Amino acid sequence: MQRQSNNFRPKFSDEECITIYLWGISQRGFEQKVICQYTKNHLLEWFPKLPRYQEFSRRLNLLAPAFQALSELWLDVVIRHSGNEGNYIVDSCPIILAKGSRSGHAKIAGELCDKSYNFSRKEWYYGVKLHAFVARHAGRLPTPLGLMISGAASHDLTAAKQIMEDQHPLDPGLLFADKACIDATWADLLKKDYKICILTPLKKRKEDTIHSGDAFSTFVSSVHQPIECFFNWLNHLTNIQTASIVCSTAGLLLHIFGRIATALATLIFNS
Template sequence: MIPKEKELKLIKIYMYICDVYQFSLKFNCQRFSNNANPVFTDEELLTAYLFCGAYQRYFNIKDIYTFTKEYLLSWFPNLPSYQTFNYRLNRLSEAINELVKHLITFFKPEDCDSMTSIIDSMPIITCAGKNKTGKVATEIATKGYCSTKNMYYFGLKLHTLAFRRKGTIPFPEMIILSSAEENDLTVIKREMADTLTHRNIFADKIYSDFAFWENKQQEQEVTMLTPVKAIKGEDSIITQREKAGRDLFSTAVSKVRQPIESFFNWLNEKTNIQRAMKVRSTSGLLVHTMGKIAIAFIYLIF
C-alpha cells in the first residue's frame, strides 16, 4: 500500500497520460500486429514509470518494476514479466520524447520572459575516462570533452534553450540531444537558430560567432550575448585599454546565464540523469535521458 496522498498523485498522472496518449503519444508507438492492444496498456506502463521516478525516486528500471510489483499490483494487476516491461518501455522512446514536448509546451509558467533566453548543454555519460572507449549506443553516442568538469566521456550532450524566469530556474523552450563530440555552436546553428525570433540569448563563449549572429540580428532580431572572447593577434595596448569594460560586460552576461546551470543541477538532483553507465542499448539511452526529463517535470507540475 502507498499513502493516500500518493495514490491521488498516481491517479492524476494516469488520467493525464491517458489524455495525452489519445491526443498524440499513440501515433509514436502504434503497433501493426496481433498484439496491437496489450492487456497491460502503454498508459499503465508510462504511469508506473513516471510515478516511481517522480515520487519514489526509483530511476533504475529493475527498481521501478520491483516497486510496482510489490506495492502497486492492485493498481496494475496485469503487470507482465520484468523482461517484457523493460522491452516495452524501450519501445516507447519516441512516445516519451513526444511527452516531453507536450510537458514543456502546455505547462509553460506565466512568468517566463519570452524576450530573453538562456542556452547551454550538459553531458549524459555512459562511460568516463580519457582512454576508455564506449561500446553502448554507438549509433548516437560518441567521445567528447566537458570543460566544466575537465573530463573526457563517452555519451551524449543535452542542449537546452530556456526562457529566463526572474528569481528562479529557467523553463525549457527546446531540448535537443546530440552526440558528445558535436560542438555546441554547430548544434544551435543546425537545430535552433532558424526558429528563433525577437529575443536576446545569453550563452557561454563557445556560442560566440560574430558574423553569424550579426546576420541573425538583422534577419530575425536575435541578439546573442556571450562573455568577450580574447581576440587573436590584438595589440596588447588595446587589450589593456578595453579590459575593464570587457570584464564588466562578461560578468553581467555570466550573471544572467548562471541560472541555466541551476536548472541542470536541479534536473540531475531530481533524476540522476547524467549517469547512464547502466544503459545497454540506443533505445535504453533515449528512454534514460528523455524519461528522466519527463519524470522531473511530472514532479514539478503535479
C-alpha cells in the same frame, strides 16, 4: 510502438507501463528494476497485471518513441504557459555513458554517442549532450523553450544554431551564451531575423594588459547562470546525466526522453 495487429491488446497496457516509469523516476527510483520491484511490492493493487521485470524492461524500450512524443507534447504545454521577459539562455550538459579510461572503449548507441572532453568536469566521457534553450525569469527556474540531443563531440555553436532555427516565433530580446557561441555572422543573423542580440563573455587576447572586459564578462556569466540551475534541477530530479547502465540505443532514448517527460510533467503540475 510495435504491435502484432490492430486488435492486439496486452493485459498490461502501454499507459500503465508509461505511468509506472514516470512515477518511478519522479520518486527517484532511477533503475527499471527498482521501479518494477517497488510497484510489485506496494502498488500491485493498482497494477495487477504487472509482468516480470524482463518483460517490463522490454516493453519500456519499445515505448521510447512514446516518451519522446510525450516530451514534445508537454514541452509545448510548458511553452504556452510560460511568461516571456525577452531574456534567453542557451547551453548544454553531458549525458554520460562512460567516462575516464572507459570512455575510449565504449560502443553502445554508437550512432548517437561520441567521445569528448568535458572542460567543466575536466574529464573525457562517452555519451551525448543535452542542449537547452530557455527563457530566463527573475527569481525562479528558467522555462525550457527548446531541447535537443547531439553527440558529445558536437560543437555547442552548431547545436545552438539548430535549436534556434526550430523555435516558435520569439519576442525580441537578449540571448546569453558562453564563449563557444561567439560568431559574428550568426550574431548579425539573430539581430536581423529574430531581433535578438546575443551577449557572450569577451575573449581575452594575449596582448591585453588591462582586462577591460572583465566586468562585462562577469555580468554575462551571472545572467547566464540560471541555466546551470535548470540543469542541476533536472539532474537532481531525474539523474539524467548518469547513463552508465544503458545497454542499447533504445535504452538510451528511453533514459533521455523518459526523464525529460518526467521533468516537464513536474513543471506542468507544479506551475
